[in-house]
Amino acid sequence: MEFVRRDAPFMAPTASVPAIMRQVLYALIPAAIVHVWFFGPGLILNMLIAVTFCIGGESAMMVARGKSIGDAIGDFSAVVTAIILAFALPPLTPWWVTATAALFGIVVAKHLYGGLGFNIFNPAMAGYVVVLVAFPTYLNFWTVPRIGDIDYHYVDLFETLHYTLTGGLPEYLTVDAVSRASPLDAVKSGLSTMHTFAEIDANPMMGNFGGRGWEWISNFILLGGIWLMMKRIIRWHIPLGVFGGLLVPSIIMYAIESGANASPGFYLFSGATMLCAFFVATDPVSAATSPKGRLIYGAGIGFLIYAIRRWGSYADGVAFAVIIMNMAAPAIDYITKPRIVGHIWREKSRTGE
Numbered sequence: 562m563e564f565v566r567r568d569a570p571f572m573a574p575t576a577s578v579p580a581i582m583r584q585v586l587y588a589l590i591p592a593a594i595v596h597v598w599f600f601g602p603g604l605i606l607n608m609l610i611a612v613t614f615c616i617g618g619e620s621a622m623m624v625a626r627g628k629s630i631g632d633a634i635g636d637f638s639a640v641v642t643a644i645i646l647a648f649a650l651p652p653l654t655p656w657w658v659t660a661t662a663a664l665f666g667i668v669v670a671k672h673l674y675g676g677l678g679f680n681i682f683n684p685a686m687a688g689y690v691v692v693l694v695a696f697p698t699y700l701n702f703w704t705v706p707r708i709g710d711i712d713y714h715y716v717d718l719f720e721t722l723h724y725t726l727t728g729g730l731p732e733y734l735t736v737d738a739v740s741r742a743s744p745l746d747a748v749k750s751g752l753s754t755m756h757t758f759a760e761i762d763a764n765p766m767m768g769n770f771g772g773r774g775w776e777w778i779s780n781f782i783l784l785g786g787i788w789l790m791m792k793r794i795i796r797w798h799i800p801l802g803v804f805g806g807l808l809v810p811s812i813i814m815y816a817i818e819s820g821a822n823a824s825p826g827f828y829l830f831s832g833a834t835m836l837c838a839f840f841v842a843t844d845p846v847s848a849a850t851s852p853k854g855r856l857i858y859g860a861g862i863g864f865l866i867y868a869i870r871r872w873g874s875y876a877d878g879v880a881f882a883v884i885i886m887n888m889a890a891p892a893i894d895y896i897t898k899p900r901i902v903g904h905i906w907r908e909k910s911r912t913g914e
Contacts, residue, residue, distance in 0.1 A: 586644060653703075656726060798852055808829065851898055862883055
């Protein structure tokens with residue numbers, strides 16, 4: 562009789578890393594289309610540049626580490642990092658800013674910690690934070706969304722390409738013709754100058770809940786996140802934690818003084834809240850892993866987003882919130898790890914219960 566030896570794990574995984582990463586990319590396609598409609602083709606150029614430098618950085622690091630390039634590129638993790646990074650950057654971003662963020666995220670935040678599965682920080686957010694600190698002027702240059710009742714110049718492909726390659730607009734265009742303060746910037750500066758939220762909300766850049774254009778992008782990101790939950794790519798704990806951590810303080814502050822605080826719906830549908838809840842905070846490597854820990858981790862991110870937006874120096878704060886909670890994830894997992902059933906049974910056997 563011949564015994565066949567099978568090593569653990571005995572159950573084959575139902576989904577591979579490449580399959581999971583492809584589902585994440587598919588889920589972002591509708592939001593990307595809406596983003597291009599409202600803000601122009603800059604997102605596409607950002608994606609192309611970010612993907613090029615993420616894959617290039619990944620390949621260079623795999624060669625330096627003496628490992629196969631094909632395995633690293635084939636898992637699509639570098640592509641997912643690039644696409645999320647492109648969503649975080651303004652549609653008009655010089656190529657060297659995007660390249661710096663991509664290379665830092667892949668080379669430093671990912672591979673210097675051991676590569677996929679070992680990085681403690683979300684690579685896309687780490688790259689974004691670096692360029693936000695190094696190139697703050699470029700990171701605040703948001704174009705006006707495509708809406709009919711605002712005087713604006715819709716930036717076409719040629720003009721976007723000109724800015725991406727040179728860092729400047731064509732001679733016949735001025736910054737004021739294509740750019741306005743983002744809704745988060747407008748609310749932050751308006752509240753700091755003693756304007757009420759109702760007065761700020763009358764700005765034509767504001768929509769029903771968040772900024773016009775922004776809220777539609779958030780809606781489609783929400784649909785993509787629901788799709789990922791239905792496909793069991795992500796679980797509900799972290800998104801619920803992010804929403805709870807953001808909404809609870811914003812509801813309390815808005816109830817106390819609605820004039821001096823933005824509405825909870827504005828915080829939920831403006832900026833990168835939805836992207837964070839479903840596509841950034843849910844990164845399985847840098848996030849907490851226990852069910853209770855995921856809720857705490859998500860709630861911490863949500864609360865920090867609100868605190869930074871309301872009292873901090875930056876208009877959004879998603880990247881900083883994620884990076885801070887990435888550092889807290891190991892401690893959260895240690896505190897919230899479930900008890901092992903076998904240990905409980907052994908303890909009861911020893912005490913005679």
